[in-house]
């Protein structure tokens with residue numbers, strides 16, 4: 001049985017990724033060619049991968065591997081947030097590769 005697919009959109013790029021349920025927003029971004037800053041490598045401690053939630057909500061938030069970075073309301077860490085179908089996010093520090 002395959003994992004359910006989730007469609008995630010990254011604004012302002014208008015880029016969508018389809019990834020299996022359980023993937024993180026950071027993994028979805030990488031799959032779709034969106035480079036989100038991630039200095040700590042996904043430990044949840046640097047805060048660089050922060051994304052604003054525009055629509056939907058993450059399916060789950062994984063625990064940080066250290067002291068979790070603090071974020072304003074409405075934002076999550078892409079490396080810890082698991083995708084949900086229809087999620088739309090706007091990364092704070094990101095570029096789109098060609």
Ligand code: FES
Nearest residue numbers: 038042044047079
């Ligand atoms: S990559 Fe550092 S907090 Fe997500």
